[in-house]
Amino acid sequence: MNPQVSLECRDINLSYGTTPVLRGVSLKVEPGEFFALLGPSGSGKSTLLRLIAGFNRHQSGALLIGGQDVSAVPPHARNVGMVFQNYALWPHMNVWDNVAFGLVERRESRDAIRRKVGAALELVGLQQYAQRRPGQLSGGQQQRVALARTIVIEPKLLLLDEPLSNLDKQLRVQMRDELKSLQRKLGLTTLFVTHDQEEAMTTADRMAVLDKGVLQQVGAAADLYDRPVNRFVAGFVGTANMVEGEVMRAGAGQIAFRAPGLGDIALPLQDGDAPLPGPAALAFRPHQVVLAEAGAASDASRIWMQGEVESAEFLGEFSRYRVRVGGLALLADQPHYAGLAMYPPGAQVRVGMAPAQLRVLAR
Known part of the structure; x- marks a missing residue:
């Protein structure tokens, strides 16, 4: 050889x-x-x-x-x-x-x-x-x-x-x-x-x-x-939610991001240089989104928003939901266990995301 x-x-x-x-x-x-x-x-x-x-x-x-x-x-x-x-x-x-x-x-x-x-x-x-x-x-x-x-x-x-x-x-x-x-x-x-x-x-x-x-x-x-470097890689390698918005400022270990429908979000500074202020996207994976019943106790480490289930698919290992949050439609994958009931379309839910899992893509 x-x-x-x-x-x-x-x-x-x-x-x-x-x-x-x-x-x-x-x-x-x-x-x-x-x-x-x-x-x-x-x-x-x-x-x-x-x-x-x-x-x-x-x-x-x-x-x-x-x-x-x-x-x-x-x-x-x-x-x-x-x-x-x-x-x-x-x-x-x-x-x-x-x-x-x-x-x-x-x-x-x-x-x-x-x-x-x-x-x-x-x-x-x-x-x-x-x-x-x-x-x-x-x-x-x-x-x-x-x-x-x-x-x-x-x-x-x-x-x-x-x-x-x-x-x-x-x-x-x-x-x-x-x-x-x-x-x-x-x-x-x-x-x-x-x-x-x-x-x-x-x-x-x-x-x-x-x-x-x-x-x-x-x-x-x-x-x-x-750690995708741009929107294309984030969307092609796996499935990603992509929320268009704007970096307001970055420094002192934090990124201030504003997105229509989500409002102002504070994120920890990620790998590499701080992004410049201007148009950017927030990318995160469906399995990184947590759903909870409206009114349920919240994990304080996550960002929580109100949402409504638009559709639900049972895929065996997990269920995939499309959830309307303001003007946005987000995908959320939840693990399936025997006996676990799915949220029906129209259900009011709370949508939770961990700031460290949200990635800012400037290009």
Whole structure:
């Protein structure tokens, strides 16, 4: 197996004609890291992955693998393995021949092919399916064949382009666990592209959010979830309530925020520099909102407001409420327990929020 290598993009810019697709993308993936690239359709994430594989070419910037600039290196010479969304298996070849294909192209010896293909199939648990064709396999088994075919060539990098999107939910959960386990076992530096936030958060060591070709934020899943840098990240990584308002002043450990419908709110000063006075948004997660019956005793550590339940959904582990507070409609997720009655639409409730959980986003 090749030694672990880093991957670095330095101010990558790519346009199709006059349309910019990647704009000043700079990020570094550490050796052996499982890194997820997350973004909506059209954000440029698959374009960036294909650029790293060598199928696209940037107009400016540098792409380094293991510290070496490979911008001008053709795809076949980069020793990068890529698993596509549709797996791209040869339908007329059996599993063994599909996995051996890259080694045959490289003209490796028959003994080396037999040894490496056998090891790859054992790694993904498909030894007994070696003589079957792709059409005789389940979606999860085809996914394993695609992985085996990629890792058998011992690539420096493993690139995964939405590899689980064609599977049903239960199989996706199983396959992402297997994928993570396999990556840890191999120690391969891996870049995983997905539009599914849950996949990114549960598999990756770190992740980056891309929107309209611009890198929005890079960090561990918990950092992006708890400390989003802007409205887009707050709304894309998880579900968020977003209340537009204004920072009145900030200093002495506090932020004074004014929001129509909520009034003036005093918040503790958050990480980093104090926000400048001016338009901003208050972001907070539905599970951070507490509901209580009107007139119930209040936890003094929270900000409380009167509200009315507009709708209620039972989602198993929790119930999601849409609550009208002044001119605002807020989402509130409450844990469900057996025998716990839901608030019906029209119910008058008190809405509580902990100041430390409210995040001010100036952009």
